Amino acid sequence: xxxxxxxxxxxxxxxxxxxxxxxxxxxxxxxxxxxxxxxxxxxxxxxxxxxxxxxxxxxxxxxxxxxxxxxxxxxxxxxxxxxxxxxxxxxxxxxxxxxxxxxxxxxxxxxxxxxxxxxxxxxxxxxxxxxxxxxxxxxxxxxxxxxxxxxxxxxxxxxxxxxxxxxxxxxxxxxxxxxxxxxxxxxxxxxxxxxxxxxxxxxxxxxxxxxxxxxxxxxxxxxxxxxxxxxxxxxxxxxxxxxxxxxxxxxxxxxxxxxxxxxxxxxxxxxxxxx
Amino acid sequence: xxxxxxxxxxxxxxxxxxxxxxxxxxxxxxxxxxxxxxxxxxxxxxxxxxxxxxxxxxxxxxxxxxxxxxxxxxxxxxxxxxxxxxxxxxxxxxxxxxxxxxxxxxxxxxxxxxxxxxxxxxxxxxxxxxxxxxxxxxxxxxxxxxxxxxxxxxxxxxxxxxxxxxxxxxxxxxxxxxxxxxxxxxxxxxxxxxxxxxxxxxxxxxxxxxxxxxxxxxxxxxxxxxxxxxxxxxxxxxxxxxxxxxxxxxxxxxxxxxxxxxxxxxxxxxxxxxxxxxxxxxxxxxxxxxxxxxxxxxxxxxxxxxxxxxxxxxxxxxxxxxxxxxxxxxxxxxxxxxxxxxxxxxxxxxxxxxxxxxxxxxxxxxxxxxxxxxxxxxxxxxxxxxxxxxxxxxxxxxxxxxxxxxxxxxxxxxxxxxxxxxxxxxxxxxxxxxxxxxxxxxxxxxxxxxxxxxxxxxxxxxxxxxxxxxxxxxxxxxxxxxxxxxxxxxxxxxxx
Amino acid sequence: xxxxxxxxxxxxxxxxxxxxxxxxxxxxxxxxxxxxxxxxxxxxxxxxxxxxxxxxxxxxxxxxxxxxxxxxxxxxxxxxxxxxxxxxxxxxxxxxxxxxxxxxxxxxxxxxxxxxxxxxxxxxxxxxxxx
Numbered sequence: 059x060x061x062x063x064x065x066x067x068x069x070x071x072x073x074x075x076x077x078x079x080x081x082x083x084x085x086x087x088x089x090x091x092x093x094x095x096x097x098x099x100x101x102x103x104x105x106x107x108x109x110x111x112x113x114x115x116x117x118x119x120x121x122x123x124x125x126x127x128x129x130x131x132x133x134x135x136x137x138x139x140x141x142x143x144x145x146x147x148x149x150x151x152x153x154x155x156x157x158x159x160x161x162x163x164x165x166x167x168x169x170x171x172x173x174x175x176x177x178x179x180x181x182x183x184x185x186x187x188x189x190x191x192x193x194x195x196x197x198x199x200x201x202x203x204x205x206x207x208x209x210x211x212x213x214x215x216x217x218x219x220x221x222x223x224x225x226x227x228x229x230x231x232x233x234x235x236x237x238x239x240x241x242x243x244x245x246x247x248x249x250x251x252x253x254x255x256x257x258x259x260x261x262x263x264x265x266x267x268x269x270x271x272x273x274x275x276x277x278x279x280x281x282x283x284x285x286x287x288x289x290x291x292x293x294x295x296x297x298x299x300x301x302x303x304x305x306x307x308x309x310x311x312x313x314x315x316x317x318x319x320x321x322x323x324x325x326x327x328x329x330x331x332x333x
Numbered sequence: 334x335x336x337x338x339x340x341x342x343x344x345x346x347x348x349x350x351x352x353x354x355x356x357x358x359x360x361x362x363x364x365x366x367x368x369x370x371x372x373x374x375x376x377x378x379x380x381x382x383x384x385x386x387x388x389x390x391x392x393x394x395x396x397x398x399x400x401x402x403x404x405x406x407x408x409x410x411x412x413x414x415x416x417x418x419x420x421x422x423x424x425x426x427x428x429x430x431x432x433x434x435x436x437x438x439x440x441x442x443x444x445x446x447x448x449x450x451x452x453x454x455x456x457x458x459x460x461x462x463x464x465x466x467x468x469x470x471x472x473x474x475x476x477x478x479x480x481x482x483x484x485x486x487x488x489x490x491x492x493x494x495x496x497x498x499x500x501x502x503x504x505x506x507x508x509x510x511x512x513x514x515x516x517x518x519x520x521x522x523x524x525x526x527x528x529x530x531x532x533x534x535x536x537x538x539x540x541x542x543x544x545x546x547x548x549x550x551x552x553x554x555x556x557x558x559x560x561x562x563x564x565x566x567x568x569x570x571x572x573x574x575x576x577x578x579x580x581x582x583x584x585x586x587x588x589x590x591x592x593x594x595x596x597x598x599x600x601x602x603x604x605x606x607x608x609x610x611x612x613x614x615x616x617x618x619x620x621x622x623x624x625x626x627x628x629x630x631x632x633x634x635x636x637x638x639x640x641x642x643x644x645x646x647x648x649x650x651x652x653x654x655x656x657x658x659x660x661x662x663x664x665x666x667x668x669x670x671x672x673x674x675x676x677x678x679x680x681x682x683x684x685x686x687x688x689x690x691x692x693x694x695x696x697x698x699x700x701x702x703x704x705x706x707x708x709x710x711x712x713x714x715x716x717x718x719x720x721x722x723x724x725x726x727x728x729x730x731x732x733x734x735x736x737x738x739x740x741x742x743x744x745x746x747x748x749x750x751x752x753x754x755x756x757x758x759x760x761x762x763x764x765x766x767x768x769x770x771x772x773x774x775x776x777x778x779x780x781x782x783x784x785x786x787x788x789x790x791x792x793x794x795x796x797x798x799x800x801x802x803x804x805x806x807x808x809x810x811x812x813x814x815x816x817x818x819x820x821x822x823x824x825x826x827x828x829x
Numbered sequence: 830x831x832x833x834x835x836x837x838x839x840x841x842x843x844x845x846x847x848x849x850x851x852x853x854x855x856x857x858x859x860x861x862x863x864x865x866x867x868x869x870x871x872x873x874x875x876x877x878x879x880x881x882x883x884x885x886x887x888x889x890x891x892x893x894x895x896x897x898x899x900x901x902x903x904x905x906x907x908x909x910x911x912x913x914x915x916x917x918x919x920x921x922x923x924x925x926x927x928x929x930x931x932x933x934x935x936x937x938x939x940x941x942x943x944x945x946x947x948x949x950x951x952x953x954x955x956x957x958x959x960x
Contacts, residue, residue: 110895113921128926132929134479135929478929
């Protein structure tokens with residue numbers, strides 16, 4: 059297999075090197091890619107959409123349709139991880155372990171019996187290790203600031219590098235940090251499974267719904283200037299607001315998908331203590 | 334509203350997928366009505382689009398209101414319109430027929446399954462209707478990812494087969510992306526019609542040649558063209574029956590559509606056939622694909638796996654027909670996209686019914702089925718006749734055009750392969766008819782025992798199957814109309 | 830030969846991406862462990878992303894955000910001052926697709942591990958054949 063792999067790789071590599079011979083040189087300002095279509099975006103982004111960040115206006119307005127399907131791809135990944143891994147919660151394990159917080163005594167209950175939730179006993183699993191106090195406290199202090207920064211990144215996607223995807227990942231990372239530093243059950247108490255699973259399609263539906271609203275208001279799909287009548291602004295500002303709306307949808311979808319994928323993969327579908 | 338059909342075609346299934354995903358957590362019984370409604374709207378919109386194209390010519394839809402090449406444009410012509418109708422019809426009939434089988438195989442994950450199903454149909458419809466090369470890549474990945482999820486839900490060996498499919502599929506999609514990148518470097522545009530306009534002065538450059546070959550290899554990987562077909566039999570056999578009867582008819586045919594779109598629209602036939610001299614090599618590869626598919630199908634003792642090798646052979650027909658370089662061959666290839674989707678749906682729905690009732694698809698499980706499930710096996714006979722190529726089913730007519738094209742191009746090897754595979758299909762299917770017709774010997778020698786009672790699958794599974802069988806015959810009878818009114822205009826006049 | 834060296838140096842971004850791509854492709858074909866194949870797939874996709882991003886570079890240009898900010902609606906914007914934003918946008922999509930594929934591949938690998946208790950492909954095939 060290694061020899062076949064080597065042969066295929068060398069042939070393909072040689073073919074690609076042969077084809078790269080008449081490519082434009084590195085950072086050539088006169089290449090067709092830099093002179094044919096992109097000057098339109100750079101020169102007209104402020105005029106058409108009043109968004110200074112050309113990447114955001116290109117991503118969410120000119121080629122917004124691609125971005126909608128990209129968000130759908132993210133949602134699909136979360137859904138596939140869920141459908142493949144999630145073991146239905148109905149089949150509870152027979153023995154469950156509880157630990158008395160103050161004394162450290164472990165209590166094992168057989169045949170599916172449970173202790174009602176209380177401050178004194180916490181639920182643990184086979185591979186439990188005591189979480190470090192410094193890590194727990196440090197992460198708890200940092201998480202609100204991380205989330206604030208994420209909201210800043212989403213909101214300022216118009217005028218600085220940022221946007222829905224980046225902000226959504228940071229938001230998701232804040233909840234995953236909670237799951238890593240404490241354990242998965244703590245994060246699941248904050249963001250329940252059902253909330254995550256419903257918010258994810260809601261996020262993408264905000265994107266598609268904005269586009270459908272434009273369609274119902276008479277113009278083509280995802281033509282944000284149709285929102286001018288709803289938002290009572292001129293069409294150019296309506297484009298800017300439309301971009302913000304879809305970015306929020308993207309942020310929600312990405313955040314919930316990151317959390318969903320982490321929940322499913324780290325616990326192999328069982329939603330117990332996680333990593 | 335009718336000028337919004339191109340958008341509605343894709344948006345309604347997409348939004349319904351999200352609705353089903355949310356409804357799955359609230360009330361599971363809403364899922365099936367939502368999916369049937371969404372797919373019916375898709376069928377309605379695609380038929381409406383085809384009728385508009387037949388009346389007025391090409392339909393162009395600007396997404397976001399931006400004209401191409403600034404924005405993304407949807408571009409519906411005769412080729413598109415036909416494939417759209419086929420895709421949406423197959424998806425609708427399949428979901429109605431597979432409701433019971435989904436409830437039997439994984440009742441607690443039915444809602445996510447329907448969501449993935451609708452997202453896959455959205456991806457496939459989007460691939461067919463788009464006019465932008467990069468948008469096609471994104472939709473290709475949606476169809477691929479949902480496909481992996483659907484296929485991996487099957488029996489024990491399903492995750493490994495799906496992982497192997499994932500590796501090959503990702504390489505294929507990445508090669509397509511690389512080819513689009515090369516086209517972008519030399520032209521600066523991503524819109525298909527725009528690239529076709531900008532390419533002719535550049536036909537002699539190495540980059541365009543490389544872009545063509547890389548795009549082709551990527552698409553061949555995803556359609557399981559020999560020698561890149563190794564993933565298909567395993568992936569489709571171990572999948573749940575609802576997933577395999579959606580994916581097997583549609584995914585490879587949509588990839589053949591993408592290949593034909595690359596040949597006819599982006600790189601015009603002058604480049605693909607004349608400037609490049611690859612015709613012969615590709616047609617011989619197609620010949621090997623057909624022969625190999627037929628022979629490997631003979632070796633199988635398992636009905637579903639045998640049918641997947643027949644799919645490999647059918648892909649060989651379509652690729653060989655398209656690359657023959659003449660009008661009859663291309664007509665045969667395009668007609669075979671529609672016909673093969675319907676034939677494959679028919680036989681895979683039969684397998685789904687058999688699995689639902691008998692819980693197995695090896696040859697040993699098939700004994701006595703003609704008496705137990707007469708309607709299902711009747712439809713299987715029609716599907717088998719179509720795969721063999723017996724008139725008046727549609728399979729005969731597409732083979733006819735392919736043989737005509739082979740004669741015109743002087744490629745007797747391809748014609749021989751087509752006839753060889755028809756003969757092998759006769760052996761394959763009559764072997765199954767024999768097993769299904771004769772019941773196992775009973776223990777009472779000499780006593781006559783009452784005949785086996787009819788134990789047919791529920792009507793929700795049988796009625797769509799019979800509809801598909803009737804459509805196979807109808808499409809065969811109306812082939813002349815389809816070719817003269819639709820396919821004739823899908824091929825540019827330059828191709829003789 | 831003398832004019833080959835400047836050509837090779839001028840297009841160095843293409844040689845880098847081709848090398849990375851071939852490393853990824855070799856890992857996917859030749860390695861036995863499923864996770865190593867997934868890593869190879871990631872390297873392969875990343876090489877294509879680097880290729881696209883390297884197309885958008887222009888000599889002397891700055892990042893594609895208008896220097897005047899929100900207030901500069903009426904200033905003229907010169908395309909030569911800013912990088913080409915289109916490859917960046919396309920690659921945002923490609924990165925997301927890559928992450929999604931990685932997630933699905935890892936979920937499949939987890940399922941395979943829980944069934945066969947190994948991630949080496951030859952051992953899995955041996956177990957299947959023994960059945």
